[in-house]
Amino acid sequence: MIPTLVAISVITFVIIQLPPGDYLSTYIAELQSQGENVDIEKIEALRAQYGLDRPMIEQYGLWVLGMLQGDFGFSFEYQLPVSEVVGDRLFLTLVLNFATIIFIWIIAFPIGIYSATHQYSLGDYGLTFIGFIGLATPNFLLALVLLYLANVWFGTSIGGLMDPEYIGQPWSTNKIISVIEHLWVPVVVIGTSGTAGMIRRLRANMLDELQKQYFVTAKAKGLHPLRALLKYPLRASLNPFIADIGNMLPQIVSGSAIVSMVLSLPTTGPMLISALQSQDMYLAGSFLIFLALLTVVGMFLSDIALAYLDPRIRLGGSAEK
């Protein structure tokens, strides 16, 4: 995991350095377009202060060292340290992504079992079709339509993750309730495509297990079908729920980034895009690192959970296949 993180930090650094020039050259161009005089000495002083005049490797080293000490650099656009600019955003991103995973589990679980046990029935075809539509519709458009419907039907205020009066307020019970009221639209939107994939995999896994002899034996010996189903094949086909977090996470994080922009949620997405456009490199870099970290740590945790839950993996023996 550590080498992966190092590689990710290098890639992120390269990417935020890719655009020609740095924030100060953007800043100079902006000043000039407004007809103001540019004080070269001041610019040079700024450049030295932020270490922009040093070689790339040194800049990278300083950046990583700073991050390890909790200093994420300085946001040029906001004239504040990055850690102060992001504020609640990282936490809300976490909440959003976590809620989405839970949503996917809750929806995919019963549907996957139903589709597998009723293979080729009308319900199976219908659910599969809906899943495919969910896979094919661009997230952001679904977000717009659902947001509109939420406003018309439930009167939820448009955009944001909470009612306007709670913005900037300390956390309270009412604020949490307000967040939950607003959370479902983005969660449903981000979750749809992931749910479709999860249903398909769970269905395929279940179908494999249902044909195995132990299940036939269990049924033949007179075990109640439902009990037989829940006790054996279900347990064996549960692996994807944990193992798939690794596949799902990058997808969910991507989805939440774009949906957040459409819904203007106070998460990392919208600020990332503005930071990218204005070459506010440390801010953009911190967000990229954070999103990548989220997926890497998530995958790592899912590996551990998988090893804990599945004796075949925990015992390290090569299970007979």
Add this chain to the structure above:
Amino acid sequence: MTTKHFVNKAPFDPNATEKLTPEQERYYMATQWQLMWWKLKRHRLAMISGAVLALMYFSVIISEFLAPYALTTRNTDFIYAPPQTINFFHDGEFQGPFVYGLKYQLNMTNLKREYQEDKQSIQKIRFFCKSDPYKFWGHVASSTHLFCPSATGTLFLLGTDRLGRDVLSRIIYGTRISLTVGLLGIIFSFIIGITIGGLAGYFGGWVDNLSQRAIEIIRSFPELPLWMALSASLPVTWSPILIYFGITIILGMLDWTGLARAVRSKLLSLREEDFALAAQLMGAKPQRIIVRHLLPSFTSHLIASATLSIPSMILGETALSFLGLGLRPPITSWGVLLTEAQNMNAVELYPWIMTPVIPVIIVVLAFNFFGDGLRDAADPYR
């Protein structure tokens, strides 16, 4: 005791049992591609999807001819006009395909543009007619369209946008860009994937290790933010055409990992086969062994998995353009068209602005079904 033996009087033919019916013979003599085709033909959904895709790609060639209006024609009298429906009968009388004219009126209380069908004016649709001039593929000048509005009337089958441009025509033009982005991107990712996967699989050892780690790292990055970051780094001074190529390269750059993995795992097992060893002993170079002997054994698989990854590219381009980080006007793709639908007004007042999403859904679904069918057909052992 004598046992009676049955003796066949017919002359003995040593090949008799091995005679095949013509049907079996045809089956056993068929090439791999023929087998695939036969299998694919049985997969009805895949065939339909394939036909849809073929039609769509064919429309790309003749976009200018298909679209009733030119890409940039503005009808300033008809801004945000709703879709006109095609009628055949007027007062119970058959008229051929026609639309009713639109009457425009500004609602003075809420300043909303209101259009009403004018039942008096019947505007017959013309076919193979002269209308907006265009340059076919930017070179051959012409003005013939498959169908166009009556000489004095309008024909907005999917309404018009903010500048009074016909949405249907713009979708038809957008197809050209959106579909080729996926195709070019996949070619790019195919090349990288086969090269890296091939090297890793054939040589193994540290080359394999290195490429595996690299793939892992790239896969753990969330795609969209990375795409965003990369496309934000495309210089603003580039021309739209350069941006178009830049975007396809960016899309392909993150997509090759799946292909590389597939190539690698296949190669790892295939290079142990006798025919690979034989080729090696005869002095063939690695490049020749990989390309000439190993790759053909699983090309069909590769094509199937490539087909399955085109939709994610099309969706990616749509998302990037929608955010304003991808293609920009005058290049018109479905994503660029959808940027108009970015706010609530569009959903509430002008829902037809969102129609470019319909071809997106159709194409993504068609690619998924077609790819599934191909994948099943490519597997000879099922």
